[in-house]
Amino acid sequence: QQQVKQSPQSLIVQKGGISIINCAYENTAFDYFPWYQQFPGKGPALLIAIRPDVSEKKEGRFTISFNKSAKQFSLHIMDSQPGDSATYFCAASLQETSGSRLTFGEGTQLTVNP
């Protein structure tokens, strides 16, 4: 039972383009939505996170858009660079449990061509 569904599974973008990764969740009690970035041979690392009381959060070239009514959120990478090539995971959690049970999406392998 996958509570967080992520798409697409893989994405190829040209340098300078916009990368968009989408996630949908089922549990309306989720209240913390992070995105993690993983490079080959490394563990995932927190990229950006959002709480459902805001509809958008931007950090540099990375933006999370959140649609509470649709139970969807997405990651936008503006001006994509070859160094952004990595696997991206969305996740969701309940803060009431100290953020202890992150549920991850399936992952998106992003390739940015030079």
Next chain:
Amino acid sequence: NAGVTQTPKFQVLKTGQSMTLQCAQDMNHEYMSWYRQDPGMGLRLIHYSVGAGITDQGEVPNGYNVSRSTTEDFPLRLLSAAPSQTSVYFCASSYSREVLRDGYTFGSGTRLTVV
């Protein structure tokens, strides 16, 4: 260097063998967890701990045991390895009150192959 240290990085086991994957963190994090990563399935929670002496099951606990005798260490034990446990295993930790700001700190993973 502060962080999460996992050992070994690579391991090949025969079916039925047992082993322990080690995880240690030096950040005084309360929360520690084990995930397995399989292609197309993301990261799935195996077991987690909210403090020394406290552990609980995650999404896929069968075939794995854990204990948390100290704040720093959270070993994962495979009692009788099966080919279905071939995966990349990640340990993660967090300071629960800062998880929104700092997220989880992941180790670099253990790639396990069961033949």
